[in-house]
Amino acid sequence: MWKTSYCLRVKHLLFYAMSDSNTSYFTNPSTFILLGIPGLEASHVWISIPFCAMYTIAILGNFTILLTVKREPSLHEPMYYFLCVMAINDLLLSTSVLPKMLSIFWFNSREISFSACLIQLYFIQCFSVMESGILVAMAFDRYVAICHPLRHSSIVTKPMVSKISLAIVLRSILLVIPSLILASQWPYCRSNIIPHTYCEGMALVKLACADIRISSYYNLALTFLIFSTDTFSILLSYIQILKAIFMLPTKDTWLKAFRTCGSHLCVLLVYWIPADFAILTHRFGQNVPLHVHVLMATLYLLVPPMLNPIIYGMITRQIRDKLF
Template identity: 75%
Template sequence: MSDFNATDFPNPSTFILLGIPGLETVHIWISIPFCTMYAIAILGNFTILFIVKMEPSLHEPMYYFLCMLAITDLVMSTSILPKMLSIFWFNSREIEFNACLIQLYFIHCFSVMESGIFVAMAFDRYVAICDPLRHSTILTNPVVAMIGLAVVLHGCIIVLPTPFLARRWPYCRTNIIPHTYCDGMAVVKLACADIRINSYYSLSVTILVSCLDVFFITLSYTQILRAIFSLPTKDARLKTFRTCGSHLCVFLAFQIPALFSIFMHRFGQNVPLHFHVLMANMYLLVPPMLNPIIYGVGTRRIRDRLLQLFTCKGT
């Protein structure tokens, strides 16, 4: 293996991913829960896609958004897990420079998309609960397709400058990344140049996207809660509140670790590096695992269809 601490490689051909610094001796043990979460995410999200595709009664806006979320989760978790496991299991730490930038782009792009899909799902629930008679006329298939396209373009365009900015810097200190994947700030911190433009842009995007998404979701659920408490029966209130509560918990499970990870890059110099890396992995692995469980098992129509499939196979 070449000397990774060479002092002059302004355009490195490869980066070296360390994995979880300080926990190298337990990489194999850490891989077990990570691999389990990935397996659950793959199985759960593909199951949701299959059930929604095969069941015509589920061809509705809520389930279309759920399919978008499942696809986003599959791409986001697959962007990091295969390479991470190759580090843990085979000590395969090298990643090509361009592949690193592509991974960086996919991770951040689909993270923004996921947050946008949560906003779309909150809007769908708002219309369904607060204006149920007009739900089918407001959220028609063309409108759902336009919302999905807007979410995709929003994620693709807003993150696009990040890999291009990272590519233009000279890297003359080291090509070792103390991380399990090519995180944006972890990469540009290796550059021997003034990277404030990267830092400011990344922080601005984070604050803008997170604040706007949190604002729209809060606005939607505030109106939803008002509608819930005006329902005539206690059972109806509990059922609606339980459904919306699960949606809100999934969003917070994604958003809180993501914000923690991003802000630790800038203000968490005293936070242990291994803790920071673990948290950065959690927000990319836990939501893809939880989403199909909460939205699949927790949604009666999907649960009933799944039980029906198993019952048919058993008879």
Template identity: 70%
Template sequence: MSDSNTTDFSNLSTFILLGIPGLEAAHVWISIPFCAMYAIAILGNFTILFIVKREPSLHEPMYYFLCMMAITDLVLSTSTLPKMLSIFWFNSREIDFSACLTQMYFLHCFLVTESGILVAMALDRYVAICDPLRHSIILTNPLVAKIGVGVVLRGSILVLPYILLARRWPYCRTNIIPHLYCVHMAVVKLACAEIHVSNYYSLSVVFCVFGLDLFFIVVSYTQILRAIFSLPKKDARLKTFGTCGSHLCAILAFYIPCLFSALMYRFGKNMALHFHVLIASVYLLMPPMLNPIIYGVRTKQIRDRLLRLFTHKGT
């Protein structure tokens, strides 16, 4: 006879997202910076897409990859922020089980996708600096399109086991998730079964995918720095390295919070829960918010087109 206090997987239709445990009274105030970050991310990334589409001179591999990153950032932020804000403003904590898995899939899929796009951008910088005369021959539009499709497929396929495994576990402990969104490990920890497969697979994705991506980026920049330091003039070295500045800032904005949050979630057992939830939520918003600012400020071509756009509107 089954225990009446347990909830079988077949009857589980909703999860409850607690928000930020211990800081429920401050949810409305916390929502203000979250809402501002989301608004900046939406406006900034749509502006990047609009400028690149409008300016034929920006129809180059670097800016195509930038558009891919902007779309990825829009999906990342939109998959989580609306639900966060509904929790902050309306205390709407329930989320359907299927909707939770869908949110989990898009979240992790596009995190892996963004990492792949950063590797593709490192490849573009490597070819542009180390073999500039063949840049347009090597990175053709069809190849850029294939890279984009490959990066998306990689994320889609690698994250699919997250969902398949999460669906098969029996959930009989609780349906309460102490988080603002459906992150993989927070969901499977509610299962009343041995979840070692999910744990090992998620760790392998974090360390192998992100680790390999960082390795390829480091190798690319090692070759880039060798090429830069071989230039005879200091001004030429600074100007060439300046073309990598935006990409390097985007790498730091993505990998540092992402890896810190992943490691903290698995090994930071003694950290306060509200601190962990805040950090894990902010790191999802930082790259979508910072990337258009970084490229808008540091990339002369985008900055000039943006200023020209506002100047024409003003006149």
């Protein structure tokens, strides 16, 4: 009887000590653990090969665009300035994701500090919002170039490009800050394991032992606001562009106008298709395996930075000629 009560007391103390230490650890976690792609851990090395190739192409392609525009005075025009802004944003976006991801795949370095996780979360969301804003700015530039060609140089000036770029940056910073503040305030006591290749917003917030509906609603509202307003602005620009094109006298001028917008339209598709898949699988794909969610969310951040410089290098004649 004495031994039984003693054992019960010891077990009670051990349970209390373990639960207390776990609570104190997870309420203010010093580190999180990134799993990579759950269920495909054995294939991480093989999966890293195409990801590393995409990152290398993104770096080389975007730096080539930047150097080509800088060295060629004939490319010092608003369209190519916006292209340079997109190239810088793509470099920052891919660099905020890939290095840590490759360290997980190659060196099994899964730990990331709480502050570094929040910084990565903020950068990814901020650069993603900037990408959408840059596409709107480029659509506006194409609208003025085709619908008001004689006034293009007086409307889309260098100061105007600078102001639009600054507005895009400020919009991204201000809209993403509340998401970061909310994520930093939650008490994390469920676990410190994030089943993702990077610190994705909702994957992190779901670890909080609190009512996270505010974060969920804000992220959903932010996604809807950015996607709907930017998409509406781009569609409105292209409706006006199509009206202007079909009023042109000959088919040759139609083709010339379509070539002017061709690269931008391809970049829009490269951005929209992975984004739509990622958003739809995340919101409505409850039966979709977790590794598919993670792969789609990762490709959404890697494919546009890789393909954008290739598209502009191949389709835009001025850049292609200068490269050769």
